[in-house]
Amino acid sequence: MKVAVIGGGAIGLLMASMLTEMGSNVTLYTRTEEQANAIMKRGVKCHYFGKNERYYPLHARKFPDLKEEADLVVICVKQHQLSSVLAFLKQSAMVRHAIPLFLQNGMGHLSSIEQLPQSVVMAGVVEHGALRISETDVQQTGKGALRLFFVKGNNQDVQRYLQHPILDAVFSENARHTMEEKLLANAVINPLTALFEVENGALLHNESLRTLALMLFEEARSVLNRSDREKDLAYLWNICEGTKRNRSSMLKDIENGTPTEIEAISGYLIKQAEAQNLPVPYTSFVYHAIKAKELVIP
Numbered sequence: 001m002k003v004a005v006i007g008g009g010a011i012g013l014l015m016a017s018m019l020t021e022m023g024s025n026v027t028l029y030t031r032t033e034e035q036a037n038a039i040m041k042r043g044v045k046c047h048y049f050g051k052n053e054r055y056y057p058l059h060a061r062k063f064p065d066l067k068e069e070a071d072l073v074v075i076c077v078k079q080h081q082l083s084s085v086l087a088f089l090k091q092s093a094m095v096r097h098a099i100p101l102f103l104q105n106g107m108g109h110l111s112s113i114e115q116l117p118q119s120v121v122m123a124g125v126v127e128h129g130a131l132r133i134s135e136t137d138v139q140q141t142g143k144g145a146l147r148l149f150f151v152k153g154n155n156q157d158v159q160r161y162l163q164h165p166i167l168d169a170v171f172s173e174n175a176r177h178t179m180e181e182k183l184l185a186n187a188v189i190n191p192l193t194a195l196f197e198v199e200n201g202a203l204l205h206n207e208s209l210r211t212l213a214l215m216l217f218e219e220a221r222s223v224l225n226r227s228d229r230e231k232d233l234a235y236l237w238n239i240c241e242g243t244k245r246n247r248s249s250m251l252k253d254i255e256n257g258t259p260t261e262i263e264a265i266s267g268y269l270i271k272q273a274e275a276q277n278l279p280v281p282y283t284s285f286v287y288h289a290i291k292a293k294e295l296v297i298p
C-alpha cells in the first residue's frame with residue numbers, strides 16, 4: 001500500500017511510524033523543506049507508549065510535491081490548516097483515485113470532506129496522545145484506539161488493511177456519533193488543560209478541575225443532544241486516563257505560540273448552541289479565555 005501522510009507534527013510522525021511498522025510504503029509530506037530534509041537525512045524516531053524507541057528511514061517531501069500516485073492519503077494537519085490540502089485533493093491527478101483519511105479533532109470539516117471528488121473518503125478520531133519532540137522525533141504519550149469510518153463510499157481492502165493491531169483501529173458504523181463523542185471529550189480536556197497548563201491526567205485527580213470538567217461536559221452534551229450520559233462520561237474519563245501523561249494538542253499550541261483548534265472545538269459547539277437558542281456560558285468562557293491566551297506572546 002502506497003501511503004502519503006500529510007503533516008509532520010505529533011500525529012503525522014506517529015502515523016507515519018506506525019504505518020511503516022505495518023510494512024507500508026510511506027512518504028511524509030511536511031510544510032517545510034527543512035523538515036523534509038531532516039527526515040530524509042535522519043529518518044523518524046518513535047518512542048512507543050510503554051515500549052522501546054524504534055527508528056524508521058522514511059521518504060519525506062515538502063507538500064504538495066507528490067511524485068507518484070498514492071493509494072491512501074492520511075491527513076494529519078490541524079483543522080484550520082486544511083484548506084490547502086482540500087484544494088490539492090480536488091485538483092491533483094496524483095490523488096484522484098486515492099482514499100483520503102482525515103484525522104482532525106472537531107467536526108466542522110465533515111461537510112467539506114463529503115464534497116471531495118474522490119469516490120471513497122474516510123475520517124477518524126485519534127484517542128492516542130502524541131508529542132512531537134523535534135522535526136524527526138515523536139513520543140506516543142498515551143494509548144487509545146483509532147476510530148475510523150467511511151464518510152463516503154466504502155473499500156473493504158483498505159478497511160482490512162487498516163484493521164491492523166499496530167494501529168488499534170476500530171471501524172465505526174455511526175460517523176456522527178463517534179465524532180460527537182470525541183468532540184465532547186476535546187471540548188472538556190483541550191481548553192482546560194491549555195488554560196491551566198496541566199497534563200490530561202490532572203482532570204482526574206484535581207477536585208476543582210474535575211468540577212469544571214463536569215460543567216463543560218454537561219453543557220456540550222445538551223448542545224449535541226446526547227442520550228447516554230454515563231457512557232459519554234466514561235469515555236471522557238477513559239481518554240483522560242489513557243492520555244494522562246499527554247500535554248493536549250491545544251496546550252502544545254499555547255506553549256508554542258501557534259493558533260489553537262478552539263474554533264473547531266468550542267467554536268463549533270457555540271454555533272450549534274446558537275442555532276438552538278441554548279445558552280452555553282461555560283463553553284463561551286473557555287472559548288474566549290483560550291482566544292485571549294492565544295494573543296499573549298509566550
Ligand SMILES: NC(=O)C1=CN([C@@H]2O[C@H](COP(=O)(O)OP(=O)(O)OC[C@H]3O[C@@H](n4cnc5c(N)ncnc54)[C@H](OP(=O)(O)O)[C@@H]3O)[C@@H](O)[C@H]2O)C=CC1
Nearest residue numbers: 007008009010011030031063077081104105126129130249
Ligand atoms: N497531539 C495529540 O496528542 C492529538 C492530536 N489530535 C488531532 O490531530 C490533528 C493533528 O494534531 P497534531 O499532530 O498534534 O498537530 P501538530 O501541530 O503537531 O501537527 C500539524 C502539522 O501539520 C503541518 N502542516 C500544516 N499545514 C501543512 C501543509 N499545508 N502541508 C503539510 N504539512 C502541514 C504543521 O507544520 P509546521 O509544524 O511546520 O507548522 C505541523 O507539523 C489535530 O486535529 C489534533 O487535534 C488528536 C488526538 C491527539
Ligand SMILES: CC(C)(CO)C(=O)C(=O)O
Nearest residue numbers: 127129189243246248249
Ligand atoms: C486525545 C487527546 C485528548 C490527547 O491529548 C487529544 O485529542 C488532543 O490532545 O487533542
